[in-house]
Amino acid sequence: MNIVTTSNYKPEVLVQAGHRLLSSPTARTIHKLPAQMYEMKSRAGTTVRYRRIDNFPSATVPVGNQGLNPPPIVPTMMDLDVTPQLYGQFLYVNEQVVLQNEEDAIKNFSIRLGVSMRLSEDKLMRDKLAASASSINAVGGNNGDNPTQISVADCSAVTTALLSADALTVLDSVEGEDRYGTAPVPNSFFALAHTSLIKDLDALGNDFTRTIRYPSQVNILKPEYGSVGQLRFLVSSQGSISSKASRLGRDILNIFCVGIEAIACIYANEFSSEFIYLPKEFSGGLAQNVTMGMKYFEAPAILNDLWISTLKVTSAV
Amino acid sequence: MYTEIQRGSFTSTGANKYIPLVTDVDWMEVYNYTTINAGPAGTTATRFYWQRGMADNDGFVTLYNGAGTFLIDATSAGLAVPGFTLYNSGDNPLLSPVTVTGITSASPLVVATGTTTGLAAGDIVRLISTVGATQLDGIDFEIGAVTPSTSFTLNNTFSTMASTAASPGANAAYRKLKYGYQWSPSRRFITKITKGSSTIVTMSVAHPYKVGMKVRFRIPAVRGSSAWGMTELDNMIGTITAINASDGTYTNTITVDIDSSSFTTFVWPATTIDRFTAASVCVVGENSNSLIYTSSDDAVMNTAERGIILGAGAMSPAGVNNDVIYWKAGKSNI
Numbered sequence: 103m104n105i106v107t108t109s110n111y112k113p114e115v116l117v118q119a120g121h122r123l124l125s126s127p128t129a130r131t132i133h134k135l136p137a138q139m140y141e142m143k144s145r146a147g148t149t150v151r152y153r154r155i156d157n158f159p160s161a162t163v164p165v166g167n168q169g170l171n172p173p174p175i176v177p178t179m180m181d182l183d184v185t186p187q188l189y190g191q192f193l194y195v196n197e198q199v200v201l202q203n204e205e206d207a208i209k210n211f212s213i214r215l216g217v218s219m220r221l222s223e224d225k226l227m228r229d230k231l232a233a234s235a236s237s238i239n240a241v242g243g244n245n246g247d248n249p250t251q252i253s254v255a256d257c258s259a260v261t262t263a264l265l266s267a268d269a270l271t272v273l274d275s276v277e278g279e280d281r282y283g284t285a286p287v288p289n290s291f292f293a294l295a296h297t298s299l300i301k302d303l304d305a306l307g308n309d310f311t312r313t314i315r316y317p318s319q320v321n322i323l324k325p326e327y328g329s330v331g332q333l334r335f336l337v338s339s340q341g342s343i344s345s346k347a348s349r350l351g352r353d354i355l356n357i358f359c360v361g362i363e364a365i366a367c368i369y370a371n372e373f374s375s376e377f378i379y380l381p382k383e384f385s386g387g388l389a390q391n392v393t394m395g396m397k398y399f400e401a402p403a404i405l406n407d408l409w410i411s412t413l414k415v416t417s418a419v
Numbered sequence: 420m421y422t423e424i425q426r427g428s429f430t431s432t433g434a435n436k437y438i439p440l441v442t443d444v445d446w447m448e449v450y451n452y453t454t455i456n457a458g459p460a461g462t463t464a465t466r467f468y469w470q471r472g473m474a475d476n477d478g479f480v481t482l483y484n485g486a487g488t489f490l491i492d493a494t495s496a497g498l499a500v501p502g503f504t505l506y507n508s509g510d511n512p513l514l515s516p517v518t519v520t521g522i523t524s525a526s527p528l529v530v531a532t533g534t535t536t537g538l539a540a541g542d543i544v545r546l547i548s549t550v551g552a553t554q555l556d557g558i559d560f561e562i563g564a565v566t567p568s569t570s571f572t573l574n575n576t577f578s579t580m581a582s583t584a585a586s587p588g589a590n591a592a593y594r595k596l597k598y599g600y601q602w603s604p605s606r607r608f609i610t611k612i613t614k615g616s617s618t619i620v621t622m623s624v625a626h627p628y629k630v631g632m633k634v635r636f637r638i639p640a641v642r643g644s645s646a647w648g649m650t651e652l653d654n655m656i657g658t659i660t661a662i663n664a665s666d667g668t669y670t671n672t673i674t675v676d677i678d679s680s681s682f683t684t685f686v687w688p689a690t691t692i693d694r695f696t697a698a699s700v701c702v703v704g705e706n707s708n709s710l711i712y713t714s715s716d717d718a719v720m721n722t723a724e725r726g727i728i729l730g731a732g733a734m735s736p737a738g739v740n741n742d743v744i745y746w747k748a749g750k751s752n753i
Contacts, residue, residue, distance in 0.1 A: 149718055153707065154704070178708050179707050179708060180633050180656075180703070180704040180705065180706060180707060181704055181705045181706075181707040181717075182703070182704040182705070182717065183704075183705065183717050183718040184718055184719075185718040185720060187720065187721055226721065229601060229602065230602055230719065230721075233600065233601065233602035233605040233606065233719075234602060234605050234606060234701055234702075234719055235606075235701070236606070236635060236637045236699065236701055237606075237637070237696065237699070238637070238639055238696045239694065239695065239696040239697075241694035241695065241696075246693070248553070248556060248557065248693060248694045248695065249694070249696075250694060263654075267654070344513075345512070345513055346513065346516070346547075346594070347513065347545065347547075347557060347594075348547070348556075348557060349547060349548060349553055349556040349557055350547070350548055350590070351516065351547045351548060351590065351592070354557075401718075403719070404703075404719075406703075407635050407701060407703045408635070408654070414696075
């Protein structure tokens, strides 16, 4: 029987573009979440200088009744300088790309540029903290390495250090409710970590509370995985790792435990970031190529080293 | 569309030359003014060319033949000499582990290894799995002298840091930091603290600190021991009043306005201490009360850059000591 099939009568067009562009894996940006966002005035030099005035001494000696004054106070202080730097990247897109691609290349490239900028900012803050913040090694684990895997004692040690330095917690407590399997969560510091930490957090057993066991699911950040004591862990595939840097050659995971006003991101008030699009008319005689780019001008900063502590850990196995 | 061209010159120190190129680079020409000016003389190289797509450490070399009578063309790979290598110090990786066979208790400490390829004075290395001297593991050290294929010394170290010679096991290794530190000024590890009405602190790697900066110390308690000794200094903040004063042996030091006379003596943990945090110091700001307060040096800057490394040597683009080198590099935007 003669029958018309796709074997003897092929479609003119064999391939069509899917109507949805596939998602690009994008790390969660956690490192700027606890950062203060401070503006730098434009047209006012290269550097912002922040000042911290030391607490005045306590007045605990009675003045007496003779009308005499105690010695006056001379304030002491410390300055902290921050100098933003310019970052950016761009691409040229030939007009034939726009002409021939079914998907909207220009729109999709602009999205990718935006994602690149946010990931870059996050990475800068991460690397700045890894290079400059004070750190302590986990010692409470039993994997035989230095540092060891994370333990409850190490979380307590970091929390103690932050509270002893009068750091303020970032997150409010989650009040207990009459819901089976849940437990209240105290006011907490952020603990910013790589996703590789998850299995060792789970191994802490009842000392670790996963977010699903919080009495309320309101105001939980998407990257949050759970809490230990007064540390609430935010995890990202872009968390900080010092590759094969432990005593036994394991990766070291740097967990940044952060209180309020410990870190900041400084940006210029008239130039925080820019998306750049130059139409093809700017590209030469035949006007063939458009220019797309992004740039941003900022600096990550540690405002108070006592209010951030890096807990360095390895994995249990 | 256009080609961006950059140019420059330098006098060789006999070491590899890092040339930062913000626009990146697709090709590069290098001229050794000294050898060209000297004219034909033995096997000397005069010109070099590299183009994107060539392997790391390769490049074209124009050199005189052995008799010094005419020029010939060769490649760095063919001559087995250093050539051109792209770099991006923002990556800042640790290089692969290289086996360590022993550590000698001396001032400075001596690290025995059969492989010293690529090591030079001033490089930063990190030790791992050094059984018998595990108290040195995970800490960055600066290399002093290199004895090829035999050993290297660690600047700013003391025999007391490893009181007995160590015979590390099979996994003992050093790893070199490829480009040094990306952020400056950044944290430094402490190797010695000298007590007094002011305190002198020696660090394992050359420091960028300046007078007037405020620094914070971390001298954490060690598990099961007070092995760092001077835990009184932990979390204290002091102002740097002098830099590079002698600690009796080295001058990679800062002097701070902390009276440590009554503090416990600083010592290194014994190798039997299996878990601890290294003693460290970091910049936290500037002392605005100080008369020596002058600048914005405490601002921590990102020093990452991209560019190209010119290998050093008589047949290589960075030449030998005192050679005058001219270069131009281009980046095509299409």
